[in-house]
């Protein structure tokens with residue numbers, strides 16, 4: 077799947093659409109998907125045990141969704157017929173839902189009371205060949221896990237879609253839920269007549285049942301892991317397309333394309349752009365993977381209240397509908413969407429055709445898809461600058477994650493499903509992709525793709541682990557990759573790369589690259605092999621005006637392996653104004669600027685003409701800020717000074733976001749008010765200087781809107797924008813910007829409920845409802861905080877999107893005093909949150925409500941700060957808490973310590 081997107085505005089539900097609970101099994105009250113029973117958390121060893129004895133021949137899954145439009149019906153009937161070869165007399169299937177009605181094994185009925193425990197259905201007296209039929213009641217979901225149901229407030233229409241990875245197909249049907257038990261699935265879905273009903277394969281029969289419903293049967297899938305199956309149903313708007321490509325036998329592969337979204341969003345759907353990128357991607361992968369697209373048709377559905385960016389269900393990819401641009405969208409947003417389309421498409425091969433055997437090797441598909449998203453953007457689409465955003469934004473995610481105490485090797489040790497769920501992180505995606513980029517620099521693009529081609533041929537429709545891929549790449553490259561894999565894939569931590577330059581007058585006497593790298597998990601030094609480039613940059617006058625530009629004069633490519641590597645070619649060259657290690661971003665590592673280069677960047681970063689080099693320097697500056705080496709104030713000043721000339725909108729969005737983080741987290745409290753005013757004032761100025769209608773104008777307007785949430789003084793200007801009394805030529809006052817402005821006005825107490833209700837009148841959409849909730853939750857009022865807190869902690873009171881909206885209002889950084897009383901209740905509630913909410917929602921609550929906005933106290937060690945100390949106590953007292961919960965608390969704790977250290981270091 078694609079990682080969660082930074083889309084600003086997601087879609088949303090009607091407020092408070094909780095799922096009624098109370099369906100009971102004969103064993104007692106079912107507490108919904110919100111209680112993790114011990115048997116729900118399947119372990120790696122249990123999965124291995126099953127696959128050692130079982131071979132699933134095929135499933136027939138019948139879902140009766142005919143009552144989906146009735147909000148009073150919390151469940152639907154799900155019937156699984158599975159054919160199973162077995163060498164063991166007993167095993168279990170997985171199902172998480174309100175009730176199992178019947179279990180029949182080879183014609184013999186079992187007592188569901190006796191064989192179902194809420195997560196597993198035990199079956200026994202198995203023979204070589206078996207047929208198991210299970211009839212169950214499954215629940216419609218409001219958390220985005222399983223079969224999600226959404227009612228569009230615009231027209232009252234009901235929309236359904238499924239989301240399973242890593243293990244939620246068992247919330248929809250009884251199944252053996254592990255990736256290595258691949259099987260053919262035949263889905264049969266009964267739903268209201270006239271709906272679009274989709275699955276991984278095309279429909280082969282539709283029967284009108286004469287009662288306003290119709291039953292659609294789909295062709296059986298090729299062998300597939302259960303987490304990759306999908307069903308989508310509802311009155312979706314559909315746009316058709318078509319792609320064809322040559323087959324090796326001289327024939328033609330025909331692939332029908334579809335793009336779908338909610339009917340009420342149809343006017344905003346730029347299907348042509350989506351279909352263009354889709355066709356470009358299919359051309360590229362078809363040629364370079366040399367394995368014809370294996371899944372028949374290719375539908376892409378933009379769905380409401382989605383928990384992630386997208387999911388690679390073969391033939392039926394689902395995306396967040398924030399990719400339907402209801403408001404103005406920057407080039408970066410379009411590029412990001414194209415990148416996600418290509419990421420999911422790469423999965424049709426990496427992940428779907430060849431699947432990691434267990435979640436330890438999740439990277440085998442995610443790192444590749446992430447790499448391919450950028451690579452194919454450059455090679456096949458108009459977004460040829462994809463590596464710039466990758467270097468700056470994607471890698472920032474990796475560096476952040478890799479410095480947490482919870483970091484892990486790219487090839488992880490995933491013992492169970494809860495651990496798997498936490499591993500869709502910056503290591504698996506971004507660091508893995510960055511390391512693959514380094515591998516490509518190491519073995520060459522041709523060998524890399526040749527290895528991929530033989531890997532697909534050899535393992536089609538099967539599952540793999542790390543050695544399978546290494547064998548393919550070693551064969552194609554002729555290089556032994558064992559040591560490379562051990563150092564890059566099986567260790568943790570971020571290398572630091574520093575240039576050390578000795579001058580002899582105005583010439584370089586020596587230039588060396590120093591590598592510092594400690595694996596935080598083992599404490600050992602891990603010096604990795606890097607193929608990298610060192611760029612030397614100098615200032616020169618521009619011909620056409622009085623200004624200077626910073627240009628590369630030399631590019632020196634070399635292998636860096638040890639602690640210190642001499643760049644011998646540099647000796648004798650003129651001393652440059654700036655030395656950039658890892659120029660062109662071939663390898664993975666934090667780059668430290670030497671003092672001369674930092675001085676040059678401070679003065680002339682905007683004059684650095686190469687966008688990739690610029691984004692690398694920005695990345696170095698941000699890492700230095702996070703590491704308490706560069707004061708937050710300095711970073712904010714650089715953004716305001718040089719951001720005006722940043723023409724890559726993805727990088728610019730990152731800069732203004734980082735600047736806000738620097739002010740709120742890394743600046744010492746005594747500087748904060750001043751920095752807030754400078755950031756808001758600077759954003760206002762840049763907004764007015766920017767070219768009308770440009771991306772930069774939009775980004776600075778959004779920056780202003782967010783900065784205003786901590787700067788009451790600019791409230792009158794926001795009102796002027798909203799009311800049209802202070803218009804900015806070319807700036808689209810669309811829903812996204814309007815809501816961002818209203819949320820900030822609400823946060824500083826400069827908007828009334830009537831104001832917000834008035835805006836909702838203008839925007840009576842699902843997204844409008846979510847944004848309105850975020851704004852209402854942003855009032856600086858103790859009663860509002862109390863209500864939000866109670867609602868958030870009450871299971872099933874909010875949909876996934878509305879949880880996020882409420883958290884965003886609750887945690888407004890300007891409200892530190894109002895939220896301080898919730899620090900102790902937060903730590904006291906943690907275990908309850910984890911136990912009572914679904915893992916998706918629990919994760920959002922634990923992460924989102926962590927009291928992260930704190931001020932360093934003079935003379936006090938950051939670790940002794942009361943909140944940090946409280947977290948330490950909680951961790952010590954809760955050694956037995958679920959690993960996923962402990963991981964999130966550890967990460968919140970580490971982020972806080974980092975911010976306090978930066979604040980302390982920035983004190984004069």
Ligand SMILES: [Zn+2]
Nearest residue numbers: 077078442445
């Ligand atoms: Zn993915």
